[in-house]
Amino acid sequence: MSTTTPTTTSTAGSKAVSTTASVPLTAKTRAAAPSAATTQTNWQSVRDEVLRRIHTREWKPGDQIPKEVELAEELGCARATVNRALRELAAEGFLDRRRKAGTRVATHPVRRAKLDIPVIRLEIEGRGQKYAYGLLYSERRTPPPEICTNLGVTPDNDMLHITSLHLADGKPYMFEERWVSVAATPQIADADLSKISANEWLVLHAPYTKGDISFSAVLASDTEARILRTHKDAPLFLIERTTWEGENGITSARLLFAPGYRMHSAI
Amino acid sequence: MSTTTPTTTSTAGSKAVSTTASVPLTAKTRAAAPSAATTQTNWQSVRDEVLRRIHTREWKPGDQIPKEVELAEELGCARATVNRALRELAAEGFLDRRRKAGTRVATHPVRRAKLDIPVIRLEIEGRGQKYAYGLLYSERRTPPPEICTNLGVTPDNDMLHITSLHLADGKPYMFEERWVSVAATPQIADADLSKISANEWLVLHAPYTKGDISFSAVLASDTEARILRTHKDAPLFLIERTTWEGENGITSARLLFAPGYRMHSAI
DNA sequence: AGTGTTATTATGTACGTACATATTATATTT
């Protein structure tokens, strides 16, 4: 900082060059000196300090906070470090940043819940339950109109219609009804979908560029109730997913969860 | 700016110094030369190129990808740039990175759906509908046991019990039942909760450090059905939220959405 | 063969400099 320093040449040189093998003495010392765990003048510290000031209402929603250079100076680190911290906080919705206008505490902190959507098998096994899977039905046929609309394919498209049941500790957990475009992923015709679920097969073999997911509550139909071993009109949690590779619709699925299912997330 | 640069020395100097006012000629040229939009040798390009290779299955799930220095060389940028791109992709679940072990394409791409959880008012207004809000009930009382457990407070805690209804275009949209710890946010006692929803008031005045959210499907009770102007045993989408400031429970809420509600997200 | 120690290595991150870009603020012209 303060620039010029005509003789110093390369930026961080003063730290490591002259003093040969000595421990760096500048900002780094503060970081290394404290004993135990994560006490460093790093970007995480900056993030935490900023968060602290927001939570203590030292900086209130709508307030403009000091500019990067000022914060960097105050906290004893480089602007890049402050930048990284503030960038993360902005991405999480705590801050609003605009060039020239500066950085403000978000007035409507749109909290971004990060929903991990894992493969069902891993979700179940992750809870220490035994996963099982059964293929109920699999057939190649032309899709109904609403699926065509969803995926943006023509009605004569060659598709695979699959229904299957996922079980946790032997109990029905999720009922999956899925349409897969054979044109988009020809190899699935050869896959043994009684061994591996279509869900998991697709994750491994058909990466997508665009996906859409929606969550809602529905009543169990007769069939669905029988399969999930519950009663008609039970409230079911429904996830509908559609994925595309470029413009080509790959698959569209309805995932119906047994009563009592809760999807969790921390913010 | 630029200042000084007496003998060049400083790292990127070669770019700008010698050729005076000319356009930088090295890596930057490739960036600036193409005509239209976002063609740059920046971290976004790196990210896109890596994503492309994943989608084209040039790099398959489980594969180890080149190390940062190699990619940087191949793509003509600094390692820091590659690092940023790969870091983002890892955060989104496309890559698994481990020190020394290198970077691999994620075998189970746990897609992280970013669920924006806005203030209800903004959600409704964002769709161009008219938002309205009615306070149904508000009373200070001691909470029932399950709320105490949720929030980790003692049963004698002074709390505010609030129920309210949010409407879109005059139609019931969401029924909110909420407990707020008055000890944690004393100012709420003075707020006029018939003007501003507790939801929105809390967002503005009670930032939290920890939040928990869960989604499920339930049947409408008699009361709930009446309030949401639907019939008993209708399937309702339920969001349960609890937030803490440090160790202090602030609020716990049940948000019951009218039938037909769908929560959306793109992946 | 098994165990502990020491290199080696790829990612993680901090730093300062340089420049790009989007906005806002100011000056200038009509």
Place this chain on the structure above:
DNA sequence: AAATATAATATGTACGTACATAATAACACT
């Protein structure tokens, strides 16, 4: 006063260097 050009400024990002850290690989030793 309104419109337009110009300067100022905060964030955005690229670069190279340096070092930290975690995890593996190689090695020595029993």
